[in-house]
Amino acid sequence: MTSPARLPLRRDTHNKVIAGVCAGIARRYGISRSGLRLAFVLSCVLPGPQFIAYLVLWIVIPKDTRY
Numbered sequence: 275m276t277s278p279a280r281l282p283l284r285r286d287t288h289n290k291v292i293a294g295v296c297a298g299i300a301r302r303y304g305i306s307r308s309g310l311r312l313a314f315v316l317s318c319v320l321p322g323p324q325f326i327a328y329l330v331l332w333i334v335i336p337k338d339t340r341y
Contacts, residue, residue, distance in 0.1 A: 284338035293332045 286297035296314055300307040317324050
């Protein structure tokens with residue numbers, strides 16, 4: 275794991291799969307994008323509001339306009 279980049283939390287529009295939420299969170303905290311995506315998909319098997327949380331983050335986290 276690398277040290278966090280200390281970038282502001284933004285949806286990553288360059289490395290996105292659906293909306294860039296996982297890629298943006300992974301970039302902000304310096305963790306693997308694919309690992310975070312896998313953890314999210316696996317957590318969707320468990321009961322809870324994971325999908326709703328993703329939709330809320332999609333709305334709340336602004337787009338990264340660097341690209």
